[in-house]
Amino acid sequence: MKSIVIGVIGSDVHAVGNKIIEYTLENAGYNVVNIGVLSSQEDFINAAIETNASLIMVSSLYGHGELDCRGMRDKCVEAGIENILLYVGGNIVVGKQNFDEVKNRFTKMGFNRVYPPGTPIDQALGDIHQDLGE
Amino acid sequence: MKSIVIGVIGSDVHAVGNKIIEYTLENAGYNVVNIGVLSSQEDFINAAIETNASLIMVSSLYGHGELDCRGMRDKCVEAGIENILLYVGGNIVVGKQNFDEVKNRFTKMGFNRVYPPGTPIDQALGDIHQDLGE
């Protein structure tokens, strides 16, 4: 059973989606490590190392995602988990922006998959399945 | 007391505005000759000649205004009332169109004043007053 770290980054307290992601991923057969809301990049990375996770799913709902996610891939590299998969989703920037540009920004930051607002977790299950290859 | 001919042109049956225009213009002190809905250009012109009116106010609500109003000025000229004032208002074309273009079309047809959708009759009282100079 592969492990996935989930959580909500930065000063973000949106907890509802996070609880539902946990429930959905567990139902889909993954070992879910939920570090909850108000989590720092370090919290995510430490949890991933401890549990030997294959994927970190960062949620950011409140708009500061761009500020909060910068440098996360570098920190993974430093921590020795350079190959870990990084997903980000929720409402990851402030306001309604052209999503291609947003995706581009986060891809450059080193995220493997970037989801537009309103993508429920169920819609990402296919990607996870494919990327984790189970 | 100057006379104004009012009516609704073509196959148009929108009667509410017409009744309110009659009421408002009478209250404003004009002699109103209301030929009602479903009126042809000829109906307007005959009424104007009969009552020696200074102004014809054409209402068109239903969208066919452009088809119905064409050639009206020429008919006035033919009938010998070439100098009569012609106003048109209501919802004079089909759909939401750039009003400058619409105004242009009707001005070219020989209308002295052209009103955009949602101009209640009260807002035209100033123009009437000015044009009829009383």
Add this chain to the structure above:
Amino acid sequence: MELQNKKIPLEQFLKEREQVLSDWKTGSSPELNLDHAIAYSKSLPESKNLALLLMKAKKENRTLVQPRAGVPVLEQHIKLLQHLESCGADVLPSTIDSYTRQNRYLEAEKGIKESEELGRALLNGFPAVNHGVEGCKKVQESVHAPLQARHGTPDARLLSEIILASGWTSNEGGGISYNIPYAKSVPLETSIRNWQYCDRLVGYYEEHGVHINREPFGPLTGTLVPPSISSTVAICEALLAAEQGVKNITVGYGMGGNIVQDVAAIRTLQIMTERYLKEKGYHDVFVSTVFHQWMGGFPENEAEAAGLIAFSSTVAALSKATKMITKSPQESVGIPTMEANGYGVKESKYIINMLQDQQMVDSEKLRIEMNQIEAEVTCLMTCIYGAGEGDLAKGVVRAFEQGLIDVPFAPSKYNAGKILPARDLEGNIRILEFGRTCFSDEIKEFHRKKIQERADFQHRPISFQMTVDDVYSVGLGKLIGHKK
């Protein structure tokens, strides 16, 4: 021949039919052969039949959503309907242009041509007669939902022939509701007689196993019509239709703005239409209701218009009307773009779905308002039958002639035009001036009291200015008009 409420004999109908079909070139299509048309209608899937869909919806206590829509050019019209369907419309319309409504097919022809040439619509609807059965069939075959013609045609005989032969399964209108608000000098005898033909045609289809829905136009002038007036007209037209063999009728009502009065109106309309049909011996007619979103002047601002659309939908959902007709955020400006029309559908459908499991709660207040409408309708119906010495068709003609029933703001010279409506303190539509309408003294007293309360509260005299203020008010953002 004298007008009476009597089913048109088959031979007479068929003879008249020949004449009707010769009115315009598209009437000579072989597709208009009745055997052929019936066979074709029977070949269509049940899901395209509005009569059946309404029965299903009513059983499920659901409200169907239908926009108005029509443009002159065939391809554009199909595209428009497909878009509206994709936005969630349960029932599709084809709103007919105003030249066709006045049987001016030559002008409609010109309008189609110019619209094609200029690349913008010059007609305000879909000229179904000019497009003929071939065109109308193509429309029908391009969509999944049932199709209905919506118009305002005093003489819709040829139009009705064409749309039914094209597999459209509903026709809006009636001898009163498509005359009084839509014509100036067509005698009621004429329009009622013409609509008897339209209904007889539906009866013919029914006799041959094809269900067709008929829908009297409820809102009339759309402008401050007291519920009892519009309900009475709807009930009369339902009865006239039933006599000709119509079996599936949707009676309509245009939103007034007071939630309790609106729900009371829909409920009473359903109950009383069924009651009168039974009472007059029509036992197998299925009755449903249609609620029209606000039919008077709309606010210009699109956000406000969107608000009014959702508010209308909320009331419709609470009333559990079987169908609702939507508006668009561009209503006050002009015929909506495809997108704006779809916006109205999507927004409305969302509210209907959200409120699927809620309805207006029973209360004393609702009961009182229902009783009031019932008393008024009973009063009007009684005097209509009285005027006709028992014959409904004659009664209607005479009642209008004598002003016993009177529709506010109607353009027809066959309407007395003496009645004046105004709102009371809670926004209910009441009657300020009765003209010669045959309401009982008790009813008149009720209305006078309500209007007086408002006059006192607003410190103003009771006058036409009150009515005028109320005509403008919803467009300006209030339900009850105020002195400027």
Add this chain to the structure above:
Amino acid sequence: MELQNKKIPLEQFLKEREQVLSDWKTGSSPELNLDHAIAYSKSLPESKNLALLLMKAKKENRTLVQPRAGVPVLEQHIKLLQHLESCGADVLPSTIDSYTRQNRYLEAEKGIKESEELGRALLNGFPAVNHGVEGCKKVQESVHAPLQARHGTPDARLLSEIILASGWTSNEGGGISYNIPYAKSVPLETSIRNWQYCDRLVGYYEEHGVHINREPFGPLTGTLVPPSISSTVAICEALLAAEQGVKNITVGYGMGGNIVQDVAAIRTLQIMTERYLKEKGYHDVFVSTVFHQWMGGFPENEAEAAGLIAFSSTVAALSKATKMITKSPQESVGIPTMEANGYGVKESKYIINMLQDQQMVDSEKLRIEMNQIEAEVTCLMTCIYGAGEGDLAKGVVRAFEQGLIDVPFAPSKYNAGKILPARDLEGNIRILEFGRTCFSDEIKEFHRKKIQERADFQHRPISFQMTVDDVYSVGLGKLIGHKK
């Protein structure tokens, strides 16, 4: 010092104040001198005072309209508020960004700078502390309507000082409602103590003749919160505020979706808050209510979102809440543009005006729902006071500790998080799993019955999946969640 529900003595307050003001550089502004601040506040026109405006609106049975809005750059923020005012907002907000809410002023500073440089907002609100009294005053002086800070800050002491000294006349929040939904590991003792300070500050202003409004944050997590839970929190915060000298309180509620339950909730909230305040000896506190348009996940489509906004407004108007907080058609996507936010205001205001003269009709059903909420709140309040051995502040802390009161979906580890809500067959929010909440057996039985009815109807087991489906449902266009 041990937490208790007791007015903070003046000297202690003033001493603590020195420390608070030294938290960030803007705290040293001379404008924060209390004499100066009070004098300035008194110099402002009455029309800018929210406490007074609410009293006026309540008397007139009117519902005020207020959006949420905040952007990082000062000039942009002013422009935004001026636009919203021109769209008809009666009360103006300044929604504070999330770094400020967590007292991370350094990060907020960075966010302002980058937003200025990139020309787009990187913060999700207006960082009032960083802008200081000078900036906040400028905002206030640029608009006509009263200003309120809206945030979600467990420690809002410095923020409160700054906004009040700037002439803003209302502060949203409370020791429970700005902790449980907005924090993970801030102990309730701490946030309640901090909000006692904020309330004491308001008390100080009141003692010196300046009316200030306080508004507990009603909706909590905005997600299927049963009305009795949110009402109990609001009442507790009203009582805690009153003890510190607050005289003008607006208790809030986030729309649930069943119209009867929503109106019952607003009515009960008004009545019970007043009752508890009187009972506990606070006789001169003015209570009003605020209704939040749907606070859970919004539909993505803008037409649907516009529908939901108008539907929310309709319910608010029928409930006659004193104020309503609006949403925008872009809610599900992100912080709205100025235009989208104004659209929500215009649409909402239109509905409020339209329904000014109507309210929810009294009915048996409404009475039952009100009684239900009353019984539940009484139950919770009794056990909170019990847990605190008579002291409300202690009681709240212990009740949360023991899970006697429990907020669904809250992120705080000081919340038990065992309660699970779900809708019944009519869309009322009920409780599926009680955790350790101290509801009576009778109350539990009522909820179980309601949920069982739904399970039977939907042919499904009672489980968390029901809750999950209900979390998604409104965004997907239904009130009651269905199995996929």
